[in-house]
Amino acid sequence: MAQFFKAQKRNNKTTRLPVLDIAVDTVDHHGKGICLTHKPIIVVANAVPGELYKIQITEQKQRVWFAKIVKVLKANEHRSAPFCQHYNECGGCSQQDFSASYQYQVKQDALEVFLRKNLDDSVFPPSVSFNDVLPYDDTVRTSIATDPKASKTPAIAYRRKARLSIDSRQASKVKIGYRAKQSNKIIDINVCPILDTPIQEPLFALTQVLKTLPIVKMLGHMTVLSDKQRQQVCLHLTKAPDYSALTQLKEATREIDLELTLELPESYEKSSPKSLVSLSNLVDAKANLAKCQKLNASFSICDDGETNIMLSPNHFIQVNAKVNIDMLKTAKQWLSLTKNDTLVDLFAGLGNFSLHFANDVKQCIAAEGVAEMVELGKQNAALNGLINVLFKHVDLSDVDAFKELNIPENSTFIIDPARQGALELMQVFSKLKPKRILYVSCNPISFARDINCLDEKYQIKQIKALDMFPFTEHIEMMALLERV
Template identity: 30%
Template sequence: MKKPAQKRSTSKKQQPETLKLTIDRLDHDGIGLAPYNNKIAVVQGAFPGETVIAEVEHIGRTHIFTRLLRTLRNAQQRTTNVACKVEHQCLGCPLISMKYSDQLLFKQQRVTSALQKQGLLDDIDVPAVFPSDPPFGYRASAKLAFSRHREKVFIGLYKRGSHEVIDCPECPVHHPLINKITAVVRDEVQRQNISVYNSRHQRGLLRYLVVRVSPHSGKALVTFVSNFRDLQQLPKLAKWLMRKVPEVIGVHQNINSSGGNVILGEQTMRLQGLPDLIETIGDIRLRIAPEAFFQINTTQAARIYALVRQWAQLNKQDSAIDLYCGIGGIALHLAKDAGQVEGIEYFAGAVRNATENSHLNNLNNCHFFAGDAAEELQKRSEQRNPTLITVNPPRKGCSDDLLEALYKLQPKQIIYVSCDPDSLSRDLKTLTENGYKIKQLQPVDMFPQTAHIETVVQLERIDKA
């Protein structure tokens, strides 16, 4: 018997679910949160008090991840200015639609809340955040990914939580010279049809564009990160770029053939121009190599270095140790006043840069060593106690071994520069339980339009009666 013909489905593709949500708070990353059916809906770009329509992208066990479609009721802190055309695609600046004065209040409260949880606010208040001037165009360095979409070259940032590159020709937080260089490189890579790396197939030449700018001099250093060594297309591209953008004083090639998310490989070679960029921070000149880490907001970095020096009040009878010293920014500022300064840094390349910078500034009383911060402090436990130890650790804060070495060495004062209020508060709790008290602190906004906040804290040793 012949089977009856099945009816062809006429249903349209199911549309993504949308939710009407009322935002009640921001998380530590500055992302809006709203309660919904015993879960928490996550809506980047939405602020407390707003009613929004959001599209569901993923439903987890405790959270619903969404994309903001529109706001039905705006919060008072929302700005009317549209600063970025790809804000909701890039997601790199969650606070960019918030008035800057409200961003500063949010960050002040972020530090206050973290300290409060550790019971550290009995004898000290959190002052207003030092604002960044300007709050846009402040990023003096950028690491941008290459991709090709429908034969068109993209250079931009990865969309949060993905490997999708969002092309951003006019990023509002990048220094204008970075945007200028990016535009020129994008056009020329497209014109010459230079191959771009495909992470899925692990093929192609260009992976990342790294640009470092000196706002003081208006010069730039450019590094092409490539999948393999190339001595044909990239030298030609470098020569053309320096001719097209005279502010570029040097172009390098870094080779990274790994399959991971690390941007820079171990080998860097100069293609054209100068080997390093010279930047001036306060009254210190710094030689910065292509692969060296340095603060992206040089104006605020100068304020932090000046603040540390002002609080330290060192003289030629004093000694200091700068932990996680990088290329020597804090240590060199302290060396202007102190009798002796040591800088300790894990990465040997940064130590070489720091040593060069001490010679560049004729500071012969400043010496740098490569090694683990805790181990190096423990080696110095038999020496005379330093007057000051400064620490500027990564986001995770100080290890238990380092904290133990700190209060065993018993410097007269500790100045802690932190990029995370939670790890800072945890470490301050340990230090205040082991012979130190907080004398003063100051939040500094290094990263406007994001939720990140730097905090500088001075601790004094409690002398036993």
């Protein structure tokens, strides 16, 4: 007898997730508030202890619920009004509701709790702790120039490099800005207080002009670079512009006080790879790329007043100059390098550590996995007159590749890997037996994993939190490990 499939009736009723009044007990290393008294625990974004919230549960799992704040029922004394008009929709900052000093302390405490839980006391002794409180001036809530010699600095206006996206699908509603919170939607912004102060006015004058020009349809995004003396914006083109479009752009931006560079697509005169050029030079060359000088590194930074580092818009740098300077000073103090030392800088990049410490050591070996950055690192060494820095292109995940570096035993190592950490390097350390390892990390999870995989016995002697991105949940760190 034939049987026919009969579809079951769908239940169109949607389950309403609970709305609760709660307080959180702690903050985790991701910057999320955790309510431990509820079973299961509840994770609440942007929540801190000492406040009472009305929350909406957004997701329920067996062992953990996730929620968002609907209303703050009781605020603590550190809560303050956001200083940016785009805060509620822009995804750039996530924690402008509190003072920078309070956020730093909360993030530092959460980081220490995580590391204590995941590292043995023999590795992270109780006698070693985070005891540094960043001297933020929380009274400064607008982007104004401040005295560089002041004992305290504002947390705002810290970012010297940023990427702005462009949505030009509707000619009458061009949007230039950052992504929205938890979305790919672009929020059109006309102010950004976290950007370096000198770049703010010319940048937003530029974005307003771009919205009126046909060339905006050819732009994918823009990169902003700012230093004490120079401000630069690189426009990344997805289509090849003609001479008239370039001329129009130059004329329209003539009065805007910043340097304009272009990253041309491969389709531009069949250039491969993409070419970086000055807008002014390309127009002067009548848009003929063959007659226009291509740029390798078109910008420079000088954090210590002595060491110049050249870079292009596509190269990685520490975006927070103030924290980078503090990190370099701390590293110099901890390491106490001498002319008898060999310094090995892994994930060296453009030479942030290598170039700054080269004059303190006998030899510096700078290993980097990106060939382009190695070549620019060599140029930076020559620019600063440093003859004892050896930049090498090395696959840092290949243990055997380190043999060609001829690293002496008892060398001092600095490693500054990406978020995934440097697990493979732990095998290298077990063979080379470094005297000291300065580990700079943007991910405490991979840091703890790596340290636990060290074969040799190393112990944390110094540790410090780095607030590279104030007003966000992110926290970075540096730790000095010595062989015991």
